[in-house]
Amino acid sequence: MMKKWLKSGCTLLLAALLAFSLSACGSIGSKKKALQKVRVAEVTRSVFYTPLYVALEKGYFKEEGLDIKLTTTWGGDKTMTALLSGGTDIALVGSETSIYVYKQKAADPVINFAQLTATDGTFLVSRKKIDHFSWDMLKGTTFLGQRKGGMPQMVGEFVLKKHGIDPHKDTKLIQNIDFANVANAYASGTEDFVQLFEPTASTMEKEGKGYIVASFGKESGEVPYTTFMAKQSYLKEHEKTAVKFVRALLKAGKWVQETDAETVAKTVQPYFKDTKTDMLASSIERYRSQGSFSSDMILTKSGWNTIQDIMKEAGELDHTVPYDKLVNASIVKKAK
Structure with missing residues (x-):
């Protein structure tokens, strides 16, 4: 009777351990699948932003644990409104917009943390x-x-x-x-x-x-033309998220530089359904050959000065904004 009880008890114990093990595995699996949602607003849909679409299509963001929701907001003013109002977490837009916001003495300034394009497009x-x-x-x-x-x-x-x-x-x-x-x-x-x-x-x-x-x-020449930016408060609270975001883009940028234009074009084709692959390929090659895709994504002090010189020349800026006020290069450095 004792042996039968022990045998029954052992069976129940093994079953309990197995159930716990499966439950734990399931819990770990669910954690792996739980991606952090990040809302991104792009100022327009453009081949100029090829590395962003590559990062989405090749799953580089998901590898970093991020679920990106991309929205096209069509215009710098609309994109910045979405960012300032909390309608998006990260904006891809011209770096000059952060200066316009700063000039209005925003309580929560917009910070440039990664440069996607390095020339005019x-x-x-x-x-x-x-x-x-x-x-x-x-x-x-x-x-x-x-x-x-x-x-x-x-x-x-x-x-x-x-x-x-x-x-x-x-x-x-x-x-x-x-x-x-x-x-x-x-x-x-x-x-x-x-x-x-x-x-x-x-x-x-x-x-x-x-x-x-x-x-x-x-x-x-080199201009910090389009950058990823977010409100200062968001970057303070979600710095690790921003680092993961940039790391995925760096992977995509490297892949774009090392891959033939036709393959890159086929990869981003879903974002340009009305454009033929050969046309996309020639556009991508044109941008790549003139160095439009930023190689390291760091917005430099010299680049920051250049963009302000251009704004002054256009009569849109009277006082220089210090680099450290609106640029955070540490996020890209940490991503590397």
């Missing part, structure tokens, strides 16, 4: 084919530019002035078209030149509606 498109382009050809023409105070327009003016052209005096400058409608306005209008991102510029060229004649990115 726009191209000068001509309505007529020009075999031997020179910048002075813009004088006396109608130029469809970008929104006043936005990074594309400020860099565009910076480049034109470098070539001895005052866009407000030497051209008929049009700036009243909403960012998302610039390409359509040009296609249906009569302007001589327009400033466009890829793949829109290449698409227009393929359709015979315009011809790429110059790159503002090549002309402007």
Whole structure:
């Protein structure tokens, strides 16, 4: 009787241990699957942001335990409103927007913590084919530019002035078209030149509606054009999250640099369903060849000074904002 009880007791004990073990494993498994949600707002949908889409598609964010919800907010003002109002955690937008917020004496300033793009991303498109382009050809023409105070327009003016052209005096400058409608306005209008991102510029060229004649990115040199930013309070509370976020992007950036353009294009194709793979590939290669994708994601002091010089030249900034006030480079360094 005793042996039978012991045998029964041992069986129950083993069953209990097994149940506990399975429960523990299940608990560990559920922890592995529990991803931290992070809301990200991008200022526009652009091939210029290829590393971000690669990080999403190849699962680099999930490897870091993050569940990214990406929203396109179409415009710097809308993107910053979403960030300041708590509608998003992280914004991908021009670094100049953080300076505009700072100038308004925000109680919770917006901090740039990682740089995605290191050059301007726009191209000068001509309505007529020009075999031997020179910048002075813009004088006396109608130029469809970008929104006043936005990074594309400020860099565009910076480049034109470098070539001895005052866009407000030497051209008929049009700036009243909403960012998302610039390409359509040009296609249906009569302007001589327009400033466009890829793949829109290449698409227009393929359709015979315009011809790429110059790159503002090549002309402007290194500029902290588009950065990831968050409110200071968010970064203080979620610094580890920000580090994981950047680490995933660094993986993606390295993969983009080491992988052929066609493979990269196929990877990000879901984000550009109306653009053919070959067009995406050529756009990605164009950006990669001119160093548009930031190699280390660190917004440097020299880059910060450059962007403020461009803003001053455009009449959008009167006082310099110290680097340490609006830039936190430690997050990228920790991610590395």
